[in-house]
Amino acid sequence: MTAAVTKAPAGATAAAITAIPPRPSRAFRDAVAVALIAGGGLAAYWIFPEDLGLLTRILATCLYVLSLDLVLGFCGIATLGQAALFGTGAYAAGIAAVHLVADPILLLVVGGVAGGLMALATGALVLRAHGLTLLMLTIAVTQLLQELANKLRWLTGGSDGLSGVEPDPVLGLFRFDMYGRTSYLFALAVLVVGVVVAQRIVRSPFGLACRGVKEDPLRVAALGGSPRGHLVGMYTVSGVFAGVAGALTAVTSGIVGLDSLSFTWSAEALVMLVLGGAGHLYGAVVGTVAFMGVHHVLASTNPFHWMLFIGLFLMAIVLFAPGGITGGVARIAGLVRRRAP
Amino acid sequence: MPPIAPETATPKSAALEIDGLIAGYGQTRILEGVGLTVPAGGRLAVLGRNGVGKTTLMATLVGQTTRHAGTIRLGGRDITGLDSARRAAAGLGYVPQTRDVFRMLTVEENLITGLKGGPRDRIETAYALFPRLKERRRNGAGNLSGGEQQMLSVARALLGEPAVLLLDEPLEGLAPVICDQLMEALTGLSMTVILVEQQIDRALEFCRDLVILDRGRVVHSGPAAAARDDHALLERHLGVALMA
Numbered sequence: 001m002t003a004a005v006t007k008a009p010a011g012a013t014a015a016a017i018t019a020i021p022p023r024p025s026r027a028f029r030d031a032v033a034v035a036l037i038a039g040g041g042l043a044a045y046w047i048f049p050e051d052l053g054l055l056t057r058i059l060a061t062c063l064y065v066l067s068l069d070l071v072l073g074f075c076g077i078a079t080l081g082q083a084a085l086f087g088t089g090a091y092a093a094g095i096a097a098v099h100l101v102a103d104p105i106l107l108l109v110v111g112g113v114a115g116g117l118m119a120l121a122t123g124a125l126v127l128r129a130h131g132l133t134l135l136m137l138t139i140a141v142t143q144l145l146q147e148l149a150n151k152l153r154w155l156t157g158g159s160d161g162l163s164g165v166e167p168d169p170v171l172g173l174f175r176f177d178m179y180g181r182t183s184y185l186f187a188l189a190v191l192v193v194g195v196v197v198a199q200r201i202v203r204s205p206f207g208l209a210c211r212g213v214k215e216d217p218l219r220v221a222a223l224g225g226s227p228r229g230h231l232v233g234m235y236t237v238s239g240v241f242a243g244v245a246g247a248l249t250a251v252t253s254g255i256v257g258l259d260s261l262s263f264t265w266s267a268e269a270l271v272m273l274v275l276g277g278a279g280h281l282y283g284a285v286v287g288t289v290a291f292m293g294v295h296h297v298l299a300s301t302n303p304f305h306w307m308l309f310i311g312l313f314l315m316a317i318v319l320f321a322p323g324g325i326t327g328g329v330a331r332i333a334g335l336v337r338r339r340a341p
Numbered sequence: 342m343p344p345i346a347p348e349t350a351t352p353k354s355a356a357l358e359i360d361g362l363i364a365g366y367g368q369t370r371i372l373e374g375v376g377l378t379v380p381a382g383g384r385l386a387v388l389g390r391n392g393v394g395k396t397t398l399m400a401t402l403v404g405q406t407t408r409h410a411g412t413i414r415l416g417g418r419d420i421t422g423l424d425s426a427r428r429a430a431a432g433l434g435y436v437p438q439t440r441d442v443f444r445m446l447t448v449e450e451n452l453i454t455g456l457k458g459g460p461r462d463r464i465e466t467a468y469a470l471f472p473r474l475k476e477r478r479r480n481g482a483g484n485l486s487g488g489e490q491q492m493l494s495v496a497r498a499l500l501g502e503p504a505v506l507l508l509d510e511p512l513e514g515l516a517p518v519i520c521d522q523l524m525e526a527l528t529g530l531s532m533t534v535i536l537v538e539q540q541i542d543r544a545l546e547f548c549r550d551l552v553i554l555d556r557g558r559v560v561h562s563g564p565a566a567a568a569r570d571d572h573a574l575l576e577r578h579l580g581v582a583l584m585a
Binding site: 026208209211214215216219221223225 | 430450453455479498
């Protein structure tokens, strides 16, 4: 593209570039996105009062997939081990709830710290590798942790799962009720806060440098940044997000199972992110809602063949919208902007 | 091989000293004992035919090739063993031949990555140098013209306030009017500059000193002004002669 542009006469080049209007500011788009997530979440609360359990699970999963977007979408780290960070947070919060504290916000902090520390420890090791080796290492870490959780039956409940997670009321005021209303609104609040924090991180100089590392690590190094340091840093941040998501799941569901540390759970997060669009931040939310929504509808409509339809749905997205749903929408919006008078 | 210092160099205030530099890619050697000294605030043009090692020299200075021997000193400090990031932190700014802007980031976001943690309002100095970038600040860098990308690449390097700025063919592929704008902006800089450029007339006009590379070695060094009038020298080493 550069060569084509630079060979054109200067006047023509300037005219062509001037024709590309700037996008709305990131701050404006971020504010709109947060408002949409909060508004959509509240609308769902009123529209689907009988499905608050599923919706709560979707919200926690949104945060989990968002954590994957931070490393895959913004740093280009290919990982199939995000469940290791999610499960660490879930088990840490679950164990803390059974033995130490019951405040739900404190439990989120416990989960986030545990996920972050696990990410820092494993990230410093596995992020020395790249590509397929890195992928294998992340899977190995997840498998190791899952087996560890299975063996430590006295602490984790093993294959029976860790039960007895009974958090106190939120802020001492809002008790977790049997209809799941408090759980849902609590999860929505955590997701909104998570999205706002993620926005600040990816727009910060650190976040921008991480995107630079994804595009060209040598260039970042030549600008004085440490590519590996940035990757480990963002992996740790991602661990905090995944840990909080795991803790949120433990707090709102009351149980932590071995499936929270499974390879399948890592792979599902990847599918949801690809579906929504990696590197857009909101693709995680859109992809999770689309995947779990379609999953729920198809599984209840056709319990025997729903996987087939899920597969077709995913193939259609990958073939016709390679950037995922948000990538497709962004492309259409770009075309509309260019054609606008 | 002893370093060949341009006549106007003053080693006591040298910004960059290279001695016996042998480097390349893996086991392949491109530079065969390059030595030169650039005084603080000086401007050195590095000229040569295609494939003689000009870009390899720049890449070696920022630590992106395999160094086999030799030393590099920046402001008297030996930076030979440092990696790219630490060399940049020590004061080397690099604008590569390929205009490596981050295409997925906007113009302003690209500039932020060059701040090295400095205050964000310093970006205004970049906009003052290249007003065009301010107009494009919310555009994706991948949508800029070649000239604008080059301005962005230079501006981003300058925001790191380097002691020595390395420019690798900054004018390549640009329209003459854009070349004029870019050179005008560069002329106002007070820092040490090493310029690799194929537009020999512009390079000799901009720089005070000159070295010519051939097959990985320095084969000529001296004042740029003298070389401008020495058609035989340019013809012999570069295969061209400047128009009067």
